[in-house]
Amino acid sequence: MLFNSIEFLLFFPIVTLLFFLLPHNYRWMHLLVASCIFYMFFIPQYIFILFTTIIIDYLAAIWIEKSDEIKKKRYLIISIISTCLVLFVFKYFDFFNHNMLALSHRFDFYYPEKMIQFILPIGLSFHTFQSLSYVIEVYRGNQRAEKHFGIYSLYVMFYPQLVTGPIERPQNLLVQLRQEKPFQYSNLIEGLRLVLFGLFLKMVIADNLGVYVDQIYSKPESFSSLSILNGLLFYSFQIYCDFFGYSSIAIGCAKAMGYNLMDNFRNPYLSSSIGEFWHRWHISLSTWFRDYVYLSLGGSRVKIHRWAINILVVFILSGLWHGANWTFVIWGLTHGVLLIVEGLVNRVFKTQKDKGQNTIRKIFNTIKTFVIVSFTWVLFRATDFTQVKLIVKSLIRNISVSDDFSVDPKIWLFLLFFITLDSVLLNNRFDVWCNKRHLTFRWSLYIAMILMIIVFSNVDNFPFIYFQF
Template identity: 40%
Template sequence: MLFNSFQFLLFFAVSWSLFLVLRGTPRKIFLLIASYYFYMCWNTKYIVVIWGITLIDFAAGLLIEKSRIGTTRRFFLGLSLFCNIGLLVVFKYLNFFNTSLTEIVHFFGGQQDLPIFRILLPVGLSFHTFQAMSYTIDVYKKKAPAEKNILDYALYVAFFPQMVAGPIERPRQLLPQFHHEPVLRSDRIKSGITLATWGLFKKMVIADSLSGFVNLVYASPRSYSGVELLLATLSFAIQIYCDFSGYSDIALGIARMMGYELRLNFAQPYFSRSIGEFWHRWHISLSTWFRDYLYIPLGGNRVRTFRLYFNLLATFLLSGLWHGANWTFVVWGGLHGMFLICSHLTAEFRGKVRTALRLDRYPKALESLQLLFTFILVTIAWVPFRASDIRSAWYILTHFYPFGGMSSMVLAAAGIPRANTPFLLGFVTVMFLVEWWIQHPHKAPNLWQSFSFRICCYYGCLYSIIFFGVFGHTDFIYFQF
């Protein structure tokens, strides 16, 4: 059941109506049943995985808090982590490891083939296992109390707006909200509807419109010219942002309509002036998870220079592997790690260049150059992320030039009629303009204070979804992770 489907619209209308009527424990029970139903629409039998994670980590949290002996606490934490990581290994990485080992064996002349299992990856497994692990780790570190109510903890794991693709919530932020009745105010409901509608606009009007062209070119990159490869790569950079941030906006919006507040997952990342800033703005819940539970325990930046670079690279390589069981994701993570290492290595040199060229006298021009350079690096890294394999990624990266020609037939074959192209360009422009205003609210036009103008904007967004949105079974990109 997708957020951008009529099935979900009906599901949420019924669920929200009953949610508003009920109170207390019956409301929580209904919300949990609705969340389980939402998940079971993908695969009924995998609800057992959710129940298993819930029971194991709930019990582990209680036992960790109750124990006073360090070794006992570590045992229960280790058991919880083993079960969660074990699920990821079995469902997501087992075939990847077997295939990789088979290739290594063949490289050295062996003939042994490791088995490939027919395993269907439970949707959103990486998200709710990481959320569950953050709970037991925080209880172990005494940063959060163990939850005593199994119903509240089950909602923490399975709250349907964010259980499939995040944001990855921390126990201190989400769990306390289930301890009391949510506050339902008209202004918060209106804000939630606005945010969810904006997310649908980004997903259905922009991301899904671009997806056909990106899929077409990346399926057989050797059939297209340099300019088509470049345009498809730029399109994917916009698609993945609108797709994932659109999902996050919808999740935050529908949660807010029910009186709950989820954490911000995107903060206009394409307006970043460095790769480090980009990762403070992109998929914030995941980047902070790796920072708090991997990078800092490894020593963070309070170590020698070589160890700092190791920590950065290890964190981003594992972050890449988290995204998918394919070496393309590992390369993507490695590229971002290398970008950050190079940023550290060249910091002094770049400072001297700015001083020599007197760029500090022109802060706007300097900021524009930094924004452009960061966007180029991020877009280059998206190539292996999107490519089917490393060879295809390398081909694309090395064949942007010569540009060659661009045929309108390619766009038509991708489901983008020539008449719709100006509208699509306009929608992308409007999206970035609105995102820039969100980042700089004091620079928003005074016209926005007019109620009539805001209503026109809301209706314009809604009509764009109706007339230009892509309807159908179009998955969100991050559902595969």
């Protein structure tokens, strides 16, 4: 079920209303059934795969809590391997097969040519990581094993963030699922604000930009360098508004019932460095890799060469997490290299950095970071390296100051509106920021957003970009 669908516009208010009508002891059942219905709108059979990982990690956590140190580690390894095996089979098996077949032709050894293709279950990467974080936290002694199978299942399957995150931690979400949530008008209003904001980002900005981006990437050799640059700019804001929109809707749906999910974005395009960008972009994933991979490898408390390797490992894995394609691997590797270079430069010029940045330097670094990130998105958006080459060739060879790609003026107005709004929000969430505004201004903004959704939303319901991960 897509957040930007008619079905969801019926599903969300019904689920929220029934949640408050039911006694506290029955709410977990209601939300679990609702989450199953939500998930089964995609491919119903895949709910069995989801419950397989839930059962594995539910039992593993209980056994870990009961066992001595040797057995604890054994159960943790079994849990990680089993859960990751499900992820590997459905997401990476075809990628692995394809590459092994290519190697067999290159180095002349036998490898069976039969390929098995699986349809990737929606949200597999997200709920796999959420489930793993729970088991790891139990192993580390930071979380008690949840004995109630229904509550634990709801932790993994909680419908607002089941498909595309945020990737929650048990210390936040699991604890809240056991708490009684009385109806609060302020929570409902703040939640509805976030849902409206998310739908606006997705349906008005991301989907309209996506129409132009798809045309540019479908035949990049046909466009001038200026058109390609417009395409790169549009994709930067398409992916941001698409994913930020989903996260806002997810957080809003949970907030309406009194649950607080973690923020996933904090004005990432206002970052003045690549490191800062990754502190502001897809926060739930970047902190997951930091806490469970980077710090486990030693983090920055090691020699420089080892620190650099740790960074590369994290970002290569991050690239692979996004997709079974070498373009994602190189995208992750590129960001890893950029972070290493940035870290080394900061070490060399530590005194200058400590003095802070003046306004002009801050603006320059922010623009520079945005340009770098926008160019790396080419690897993320392209289907293969051939498409990447065509984009680069068009940028270099088809140099022209004229735009041969007609862009509707309203697109620029949408972008200007969003950039202005995103800038004034700063580190405030939309619902919190609205609380500080005058009533007349708030309602004018709500009405403007609703009208733009009705008038300018695309006829086709485009799926969210991160659904594929």
